[in-house]
Amino acid sequence: MSDDTKALEDLKRALRRLPGIGAKSAQRMAFHLLGRDRGAARDIAQALLRAVDRIGHCQRCNNFSETEVCAICRSTRRDSGLLCVVESPADLVSLEQSGAFGGTYFVLMGHLSPLDGIGPEELGLPKLEALLEGGVVREVILATNATVEGEATAHYIGELARRRNLLATRIACGVPIGGELEYIDRGTLARAFSGRREA
Amino acid sequence: MHTDGERGFILHRYPYRETSLLLEAFTHGCGRVGLVARGVRRPGKTFAGAHLHPFQPLLLSWSGRGELGTLNRVEAPEMAIGLKGDAMWCAFYVNELVLRLLHRHEAHADLYDAYDDVLRKLSQDGSQEQALRIFEKRLLAGLGYGLALTRDARSGEPLYAHQTYRYLPDEGPVAADAKSPGLVVAGATLIALACEALLDAKQLREAKSLLRMALKPLLGDKPLYTRSLFRSMQAQA
Ligand SMILES: [Zn+2]
Numbered sequence A: 001m002s003d004d005t006k007a008l009e010d011l012k013r014a015l016r017r018l019p020g021i022g023a024k025s026a027q028r029m030a031f032h033l034l035g036r037d038r039g040a041a042r043d044i045a046q047a048l049l050r051a052v053d054r055i056g057h058c059q060r061c062n063n064f065s066e067t068e069v070c071a072i073c074r075s076t077r078r079d080s081g082l083l084c085v086v087e088s089p090a091d092l093v094s095l096e097q098s099g100a101f102g103g104t105y106f107v108l109m110g111h112l113s114p115l116d117g118i119g120p121e122e123l124g125l126p127k128l129e130a131l132l133e134g135g136v137v138r139e140v141i142l143a144t145n146a147t148v149e150g151e152a153t154a155h156y157i158g159e160l161a162r163r164r165n166l167l168a169t170r171i172a173c174g175v176p177i178g179g180e181l182e183y184i185d186r187g188t189l190a191r192a193f194s195g196r197r198e199a
Numbered sequence B: 001m002h003t004d005g006e007r008g009f010i011l012h013r014y015p016y017r018e019t020s021l022l023l024e025a026f027t028h029g030c031g032r033v034g035l036v037a038r039g040v041r042r043p044g045k046t047f048a049g050a051h052l053h054p055f056q057p058l059l060l061s062w063s064g065r066g067e068l069g070t071l072n073r074v075e076a077p078e079m080a081i082g083l084k085g086d087a088m089w090c091a092f093y094v095n096e097l098v099l100r101l102l103h104r105h106e107a108h109a110d111l112y113d114a115y116d117d118v119l120r121k122l123s124q125d126g127s128q129e130q131a132l133r134i135f136e137k138r139l140l141a142g143l144g145y146g147l148a149l150t151r152d153a154r155s156g157e158p159l160y161a162h163q164t165y166r167y168l169p170d171e172g173p174v175a176a177d178a179k180s181p182g183l184v185v186a187g188a189t190l191i192a193l194a195c196e197a198l199l200d201a202k203q204l205r206e207a208k209s210l211l212r213m214a215l216k217p218l219l220g221d222k223p224l225y226t227r228s229l230f231r232s233m234q235a236q237a
Helices: A002-017 A025-036 A038-054 A091-100 A127-132 A148-163 A186-194 B086-101 B111-121 B128-141 B187-194 B201-219 B225-234
Strands: A079-086 A103-107 A139-142 A167-170 B001-016 B020-027 B031-037 B056-061 B068-075 B164-168 B172-175 B185-188
Touching: A002 A025, A025 A038, A079 A091, A079 A127, A091 A103, A103 B068, A127 A148, A148 A167, A148 B086, B001 B068, B020 B056, B020 B111, B031 B056, B056 B128, B056 B172, B086 B111, B086 B128, B086 B201, B086 B225, B111 B128, B111 B172, B128 B187, B128 B201, B164 B187, B185 B187, B185 B201, B187 B201
Parallel strands: A079 A103, A079 A139, A139 A167, B031 B068
Antiparallel strands: B001 B020, B001 B056, B020 B031, B056 B068, B164 B172, B164 B185
C-alpha cells in the first residue's frame, strides 16, 4: 500500500467493522462519501463523535441514554412494577411503537451464549439483579427472542425473578395476525398450541 | 460434490460475511461439517434461516468439497427437541464437547446416534446427569479412547461389584490397596457404566469424576465455556 492511499484504506477498514459490511460495501460507501457527498461525510463523522461522547447507558434499564436515567425510566406515567426484559434497544423500539406496553424495560444488550463464552457476568446480569432487589418490580416479562439462546436467557432470568418471589412471565409466541395456519412452520404452530388460552 | 438430505443438527452458528451464516453442523453420514448458508441474514428474510438453530433435527443438502460446503436446502422433518431450563444448558455442554473433540469430515455414525439420543433423553424427565455420563462414555469410545470397564487391568479378572478399584488413566481399573494412585471407583459403578444401567447418586458422582479425568487430556488446557458457566450459575443459586 502506498502512502497516497493510506487514508482511503484506513476508512475502508473502519467501515468494515460495521456489522454486515464486507469489503465491497465498505469500498462503495467510502467512494460515495468521498466522491459525491463530502458534506455528509463530515456530518457523519461529527455525529459519531458526539454520540460516543454523550451517550452512555441508563443506570436503571441499561438502554442507551444521554442522561443518567432515561426518559422512560423517569416517566411517572409508566408502571415501574412491570419490567420487560429485551435483548436489544431495537426490540425496545419495536415494543414502544406497538404501544402495547406501559411498564418499564431492562435492555440486556445481547443474550446468554454459552458456546461464545457469554454468561451472566458478561451480559451484565448483576445490574438486572440489583434492579430486581430494589423492591419496586412486581412482574418480570421475558421478551427475549424465540431462539435457542433467547429461551436460555429467558429461563435464566426467570429463575432470578422466582428466587426473589417475583412473578415471571414469557411473552406468547404463535400465529401472526393475518397468518394462515397452512403456511406456518411446525415449531411456531406447536408453540401456539402449547400457549393456547380460553377463548 | 453433492450431499443430499443428510440427517444432521446445527451445533453452533456464526454470522458470516455480509448476509450469510456459518454453520457448524454434525451430520450422520459426514460427521462434523462447516456449511455456509448464503443470504439468510438479509433484512426482510428473517425466516429464511428459521430452522437453522441448535437442537432442531434437520435434513441438510449441500455441495462443495474442502473446508466449507454451501448449504443448498434444509428441511425440518420434525419439531425441535424441546429442551427447557437446565436441560438446555446440558445440551449446550454436549454441543461444546462435540465441537471441541470431533474433527471436521470424520464420519461418526455411532456418535451421531449417541448425540441424537442424549438430546432426546435431556428433553425427557429422567436424570440429566445420567444422560450426560452415558453420552460422555460413548463419545470417548467413539473417539477411540473408550474406558476399560470389563476387567481388572492387572489381574485380568472380571470386575466385581463389591470390589473397590483405582482407575489408572493409562491402564484402567486395578483392584485397590489403600496406597495405590488413581481414582477410587466402586466396581458397581464401572459395571453399571459398561452396560449403561441406571446409576445411583453415589455412582453418578464417581462416574462424573472418572469421565472428567478421561476427557481431560483430550480437552487440553482450554476450559469448557459451558462448564465454567454452569459453575458460576450454581454458585449464584
Ligand atoms: Zn432507563
